[in-house]
Amino acid sequence: MGSKASKNLSKGTKPPSTESVAVLQPFKPLTKPLTYPSLVSVVEFICFGRRKQLYAKCPTIRKLEERLPYHLERVEIQTIGPSYIILDLENFAIGSYLFSEDTISMWCSENWVERSTGTSLYEATEKFALYNLSRPGTTIKTLETKFTPKCILNCIPLSIENYVVECNDWDKWIIRTTRPVKTLQTDFIIRHDTIKYAKHVTVTRPPHLPI
Incomplete structure (x- = not known):
């Protein structure tokens, strides 16, 4: 019994050529770094906690990170007296969880760190808030405050889409906004432009209490 090649020759046909068969080369990973505009876009829209981790581990991007704004989905601020203040920015939180006036705690991506501060907890958290939230161009989709601390009131006008206010004094919760x-x-309701110009207002105060 003859081979297929001999049968093809007997029929006047040629066997398939192997000259055009491509040889696959091993894949080489891309080593070209991001261009500067691409790096700016990537760093600016990384979540808050991840940016802080990159800032600590990558000295080459620190100057860039320090001048870029943040785009935060949710920010929560709670304060009950000088020894209890929590600033929660998505997957990063800073404040006092132990009701200690000289110990500050930081939580990021399931990592918990406690540090003693040379200043009061309120001042340390206020500096952190002012440093990060007062960057021009920073946007917050939802801001929730309980007993609003001065640290958020002293920030530059913020770009906030949704604003939730609970348990605040009559004149100590107004936050300046860019729009x-x-x-x-x-x-509760007071006469202020924040309420006057909001598209939708919901009052959650119990009906038996005066507004």
Whole structure:
């Protein structure tokens, strides 16, 4: 019994040529770094906690990170007296969880660190908030405050889409914004532009209490 090649020759046909068969080369990973505009776009829109981790581990991007704004989905600020203040920015939190006036705690990506501060907890958290939230161009989709501390009131006007206010004094919760908020949820009403120009306002104060 003859081979296929001999049968093809007997029929006047040629066997398939192997000259055009491509040889696959091993894949080489890309080593070209990001261009500067691409690096700016990537760093600016990384979540807050991840940016802080990159800032600590990559000295080459520190100057860039320090001048870029943040784009935060949710920020929560709670304060009850000088020994309890929590600033929660997505997957990063800083404040006092142990009701200690000289110990500050930081949480990021399931890592917990405690440090003693040479200053008061309030001052340390205020400096952290002012340093990070007062960057021009920073946007916050939802801001929730409970007993609003001065650290957020002293920030530059913020770009906030949704604003939730709970348990605040009559004159100590107004935050300056770059534009009217889209939705405002509060436990009382006062005469102020923040309420006047909000597109949607919800009052959560119990009906048996005066507004």
